Amino acid sequence: xxxxxxxxxxxxxxxxxxxxxxxxxxxxxxxxxxxxxxxxxxxxxxxxxxxxxxxxxxxxxxxxxxxxxxxxxxxxxxxxxxxxxxxxxxxxxxxxxxxxxxxxxxxxxxxxxxxxxxxxxxxxxxxxxxxxxxxxxxxxxxxxxxxxxxxxxxxxxxxxxxxxxxxxxxxxxxxxxxxxxxxxxxxxxxxxxxxxxxxxxxxxxxxxxxx
Amino acid sequence: xxxxxxxxxxxxxxxxxxxxxxxxxxxxxxxxxxxxxxxxxxxxxxxxxxxxxxxxxxxxxxxxxxxxxxxxxxxxxxxxxxxxxxxxxxxxxxxxxxxxxxxxxxxxxxxxxxxxxxxxxxxxxxxxxxxxxxxxxxxxxxxxxxxxxxxxxxxxxxxxxxxxxxxxxxxxxxxxxxxxxxxxxxxxxxxxxxxxxxxxxxxxxxxxxxxxxxxxxxxxxxxxxxxxxxxxxxxxxxxxxxxxxxxxxxxxxxxxxxxxxxxxxxxxxxxxxxxxxxxxxxxxxxxxxxxxxxxxxxxxxxxxxxxxxxxxxxxxxxxxxxxxxxxxxxxxxxxxxxxxxxxxxxxxxxxxxxxxxxxxxxxxxxxxxxxxxxxxxxxxxxxxxxxxxxxxxxxxxxxxxxxxxxxxxxxxxxxxxxxxxxxxxxxxxxxxxxxxxxxxxxxxxxxxxxxxxxxxx
Numbered sequence: 001x002x003x004x005x006x007x008x009x010x011x012x013x014x015x016x017x018x019x020x021x022x023x024x025x026x027x028x029x030x031x032x033x034x035x036x037x038x039x040x041x042x043x044x045x046x047x048x049x050x051x052x053x054x055x056x057x058x059x060x061x062x063x064x065x066x067x068x069x070x071x072x073x074x075x076x077x078x079x080x081x082x083x084x085x086x087x088x089x090x091x092x093x094x095x096x097x098x099x100x101x102x103x104x105x106x107x108x109x110x111x112x113x114x115x116x117x118x119x120x121x122x123x124x125x126x127x128x129x130x131x132x133x134x135x136x137x138x139x140x141x142x143x144x145x146x147x148x149x150x151x152x153x154x155x156x157x158x159x160x161x162x163x164x165x166x167x168x169x170x171x172x173x174x175x176x177x178x179x180x181x182x183x184x185x186x187x188x189x190x191x192x193x194x195x196x197x198x199x200x201x202x203x204x205x206x207x208x209x210x211x
Numbered sequence: 212x213x214x215x216x217x218x219x220x221x222x223x224x225x226x227x228x229x230x231x232x233x234x235x236x237x238x239x240x241x242x243x244x245x246x247x248x249x250x251x252x253x254x255x256x257x258x259x260x261x262x263x264x265x266x267x268x269x270x271x272x273x274x275x276x277x278x279x280x281x282x283x284x285x286x287x288x289x290x291x292x293x294x295x296x297x298x299x300x301x302x303x304x305x306x307x308x309x310x311x312x313x314x315x316x317x318x319x320x321x322x323x324x325x326x327x328x329x330x331x332x333x334x335x336x337x338x339x340x341x342x343x344x345x346x347x348x349x350x351x352x353x354x355x356x357x358x359x360x361x362x363x364x365x366x367x368x369x370x371x372x373x374x375x376x377x378x379x380x381x382x383x384x385x386x387x388x389x390x391x392x393x394x395x396x397x398x399x400x401x402x403x404x405x406x407x408x409x410x411x412x413x414x415x416x417x418x419x420x421x422x423x424x425x426x427x428x429x430x431x432x433x434x435x436x437x438x439x440x441x442x443x444x445x446x447x448x449x450x451x452x453x454x455x456x457x458x459x460x461x462x463x464x465x466x467x468x469x470x471x472x473x474x475x476x477x478x479x480x481x482x483x484x485x486x487x488x489x490x491x492x493x494x495x496x497x498x499x500x501x502x503x504x505x506x507x508x509x510x511x512x513x514x515x516x517x518x519x520x521x522x523x524x525x526x527x528x529x530x531x532x533x534x535x536x537x538x539x540x541x542x543x544x545x546x547x548x549x550x551x552x553x554x555x556x557x558x559x560x561x562x563x564x565x566x567x568x569x570x571x572x573x574x575x576x577x578x579x580x581x582x583x584x585x586x587x588x589x590x591x592x593x594x595x596x597x598x599x600x601x602x603x604x605x606x607x608x609x610x611x612x613x614x615x616x617x618x619x620x621x622x623x624x625x626x627x628x629x630x631x632x633x634x635x636x637x638x639x640x641x642x643x644x645x646x647x648x649x650x651x652x653x654x655x656x657x658x659x660x661x662x663x664x665x666x667x668x
Contacts, residue, residue: 047276047280073348073351073404074350074351077351077354077401080397096381096382096383097382097383097386100383100386100387100390101386101390103387103390103391103393104386104389104390104393107390107393107394107397108389108390108392108393108396108426109393109423111397112393112396112397112400112419112423113423115397115400115401115404115419116400116416116419116420116423119400119403119404119412119415119416120416169382170382171382171383171443
């Protein structure tokens, strides 16, 4: 009984935090930005629009697959679909470098490593080991709490479309920005990578000593 | 022909004529299609075509978008078909060369020199039973070949065939090429796991470990020509080079030579070619990740493996060997041949394009042939040697080449003549080495009492 109450309390607290986060972010970030946006004029549904909706559908289906699948390998494939879809949406924003970087880093790097790690384990089809969930009630409560806020944000915001410049050269701009204005964050990010590399070596070394 | 003993076999002359006809027609049609369509799907060309040939204004004509999309779809189809056909032809060439190197006869039944064997093999694979093991993961087992095929097919988007002959001259060309190959790894991993067989799983794991490791030296080595050209675009990298060997990136910068070798080795490893064919080492793992595949799904894996040779060779040619650059034809000549940008180009421009395609295809075929030689010359290395080679030798050398190129570019900005000077010296060295190699081969053949015999090809 106490365990259930504790769990329930945890969920309520988590939900409140999520709602608070969305509301604060909406007020601070989306609100002012939305004020200055001009609603886009309705455009005719061409092939590009159809393509956009197909890709958006793939992204959402992939994300749903990650959350709903009972097999962790299928979750990984869902993640692949979601990442691919998000990457192709960057192309619509004419951010070609970002789209390719997404493909290379998230699919060529992260996802392959995830698959690799998953395959090294043998009990991967057991839900209780790999895909534990905290019950139907918790999920439902989180959904009921968050869905209206997210829906409100999606419906109230006057989404504006900016017609992107046709295939602008983004690589040079990104390079310049990384090495001038954003030099410090760039270097800090590389420090984080270095720390994780050192950590990986430390962990791997310990295993060899124990043998 | 056992069932019809009364039927006379074709005479050797007829077989030769049929084989030549098939070869010339197939490759002629494909290369013509690529030549015309990749050049023609650019918006400027479509607009000019509509205005001058069809006689409508492309800005107001309602079907302009439709024409664009349809021509793009046909181009995609032709490029895919080219990938499949060149893969088949590569199998034939590889089998002929390997037979020659191992004193066997090799393909010699279907068509002259067995040239039609790959068509017969493909048809046979189409008719085989599509077997899915009962214990396999049904969905992922079926999905895996699509990932592999997609990763392969997408490379043709940015692969140059000539000056204006590329489906899309992406601004991030070479970066894109590296990124889409990642899908192949995902497919191989899935194939290995979903087969539910220990051989396949081991093959898949080895393939993933190998490809992920060798992507790092390959990626750093690619940075060298990118730094030298100042662009990621495939066409931009070729335009930064010249037509003569001493103007190629591989010879103008000592670090680029090192990067060329590193990239070449890494490409062999990423393509799972001997001496790096551990993922499908037949003496240890049956056939690795494709042990359980049969029929059309197996054909797809096989197609990608051999089609990759063309992609590999073309990327190497683009990055280091001057691509499609034609001697005595400068960038100004191309602009002059093109004429006004709003018009359809004249015959001179198309002739130049054809010539540039010829140069590119020739260089690619030479590199492809070297890859085939290597496969039948070197033994397979062990898995620890493979990892050692990558992490202890290729990665540090690639970084050194990268840093050297940075300094080199700074130096070049002050002394531009240095590139020409180095180019001549390195080309001279290469020619001298090739001559010495040839002399040694000749001496070896003479010493063993053998002689060069090309009669039984």
